[in-house]
Every structure is written in C-alpha cells, then in structure tokens.
Amino acid sequence: MNDLIKTILSHRSIRQFEDKLLTDEQIKTIVSCAQAASTSSYIQAYSIIGIKDKEKKKKLAELVGNQDYVANNGHFFVFCADLYRHQLIGEIENKNVIPSIESTEKFMVGLIDAALAAQNAAIAAESMGLGICYIGGIRNNLEEVKKVLKTPERVIPLFGMAVGYPVQETDIKPRLPFEHVYHEDEYEQSQEAYLKQLKGYDELISSYYEQRTGGLRKDRWTEQMANMLERQNRMYMKDFVQKNKLDLH
Numbered sequence: 001m002n003d004l005i006k007t008i009l010s011h012r013s014i015r016q017f018e019d020k021l022l023t024d025e026q027i028k029t030i031v032s033c034a035q036a037a038s039t040s041s042y043i044q045a046y047s048i049i050g051i052k053d054k055e056k057k058k059k060l061a062e063l064v065g066n067q068d069y070v071a072n073n074g075h076f077f078v079f080c081a082d083l084y085r086h087q088l089i090g091e092i093e094n095k096n097v098i099p100s101i102e103s104t105e106k107f108m109v110g111l112i113d114a115a116l117a118a119q120n121a122a123i124a125a126e127s128m129g130l131g132i133c134y135i136g137g138i139r140n141n142l143e144e145v146k147k148v149l150k151t152p153e154r155v156i157p158l159f160g161m162a163v164g165y166p167v168q169e170t171d172i173k174p175r176l177p178f179e180h181v182y183h184e185d186e187y188e189q190s191q192e193a194y195l196k197q198l199k200g201y202d203e204l205i206s207s208y209y210e211q212r213t214g215g216l217r218k219d220r221w222t223e224q225m226a227n228m229l230e231r232q233n234r235m236y237m238k239d240f241v242q243k244n245k246l247d248l249h
C-alpha cells in the first residue's frame with residue numbers, strides 16, 4: 001500500500017485543533033492541489049474563500065450552529081460553486097452565455113467541480129499531517145453567510161472546511177460494505193441482498209458506537225439515517241439558488 005492510499009484510508013474528521021495557524025505556503029499548496037483536480041470541460045466553475053479574519057471566523061462559527069472548530073482551527077476554507085466569472089467571460093467575448101450559465105446542468109457542473117477540488121484539498125492537507133472537517137453547516141443560513149463573504153450573484157457557498165493541527169485521536173468510521181457501493185456492469189437490484197448487507201452493517205456500526213461511548217450509544221446506521229431523513233432541513237435552498245441566478249432551467 002503506498003503512502004497516498006494509506007493517507008486516504010486513514011481519514012477521519014477532526015474537530016479539535018491546536019492553536020496554530022497554517023502558513024501562507026501551506027495554504028497555497030492546499031489550494032494548488034485543489035486546483036489540480038479535473039474540471040468539467042476545463043470550466044473551473046468554483047472559488048475557494050479562505051478566512052483569516054478572527055471575527056469572521058467567529059461569525060461563521062455562530063452561523064453554522066455554534067460549531068467552535070469553525071472559529072478555532074489552522075485555517076478555514078469555504079468552497080463555492082461559481083459561474084460569476086463565466087458571466088464576465090460572456091461580456092468579454094460578446095456571446096450570450098446567460099441561458100447556459102442559468103441551467104441546472106451548469107449548476108451541477110459547479111457543484112461537481114467544487115466537490116472534486118475540495119476533496120483534493122482535503123487529501124493534500126491530510127498528507128501534510130493536518131486534520132480536516134467539512135462544514136455543511138454553512139448552508140444553514142446562506143443569506144447571512146453570503147453577507148459575510150460578500151459573494152456576488154451566481155456564486156453559492158456550498159460547504160466549509162476547517163483545517164489544522166489535530167489535537168484529538170479519533171477512530172476511523174466504518175463505511176458501507178463494498179458490495180453495497182460498487183456494482184458491476186449494472187445496478188444490483190436484489191432487495192434481499194441489500195437488506196442482508198444493511199443488517200450486517202447495522203451490527204458493525206452499533207458495536208462501533210457502543211465501544212466508542214462505553215455503551216452509551218448503540219444506534220444502528222439505518223436508524224440514524226431514517227431519523228435524520230425524517231426531518232426536512234434547509235428547504236429554502238431552491239429559492240436561494242434561483243435568487244442567485246443559478247439552476248433556473
């Protein structure tokens with residue numbers, strides 16, 4: 001197993017960091033790695049906003065639902081889908097790019113590009129001995145986040161990433177069975193096989209939580225997912241995205 005694969009397979013989210021900032025060189029390396037990711041048709045439809053300002057970090061930590069590791073970390077990145085610069089490109093080149101920029105397809109391209117860049121950044125940071133935690137909590141209140149970050153129309157902040165020197169040692173969370181995620185040649189539709197695999201996975205996760213919490217928690221994965229999915233959240237998203245002139249048709 002090479003070192004990169006070891007790094008990837010050792011991933012766990014880190015939520016407690018030393019009080020030590022990343023250097024500009026480290027930030028540049030992480031962003032360069034993000035930028036090296038593949039990008040649909042070379043479109044590069046994303047931006048990354050790094051937050052250094054302490055007050056802004058504190059404000060964001062509040063907005064994401066009081067997650068203090070958003071304020072206390074080595075650096076905080078926000079990944080955005082971004083078609084704003086493509087609007088400018090249309091103006092420079094005198095072409096009507098607006099219907100395309102406003103399509104669901106191009107919004108998806110922005111989401112995919114941003115996610116690919118972010119995961120490259122995550123792996124780069126982890127390979128440097130740093131820990132990371134993605135923060136979807138910024139989508140709790142995008143109107144306010146947009147004000148803090150001053151994002152223009154056609155730019156949607158998608159998630160943050162706290163990066164820093166890890167204080168905690170946390171366990172690796174076991175993932176779904178291989179057969180559940182990887183299908184060969186066609187989608188495996190056997191409900192019976194699915195349910196059997198889920199049962200096995202539930203047992204694994206239940207004992208994982210039990211060991212980790214000294215018996216306080218034993219939840220099954222299916223239980224956890226059903227409880228989460230029973231509640232709808234961030235239902236304002238479609239309106240927000242469309243108000244920002246993306247995903248319109």
Ligand SMILES: Cc1cc2nc3c(=O)[nH]c(=O)nc-3n(C[C@H](O)[C@H](O)[C@H](O)COP(=O)(O)O)c2cc1C
Pocket residue numbers: 011012013014015064067133134135136137138159172173
């Ligand atoms: C897009 C995205 C958003 C996330 N948002 C949060 C968050 O707001 N707060 C948090 O503590 N963890 C967040 N996470 C981390 C997940 O909870 C974590 O990745 C998952 O439970 C698996 O654990 P692991 O990363 O330790 O393997 C997020 C992960 C992703 C990919």
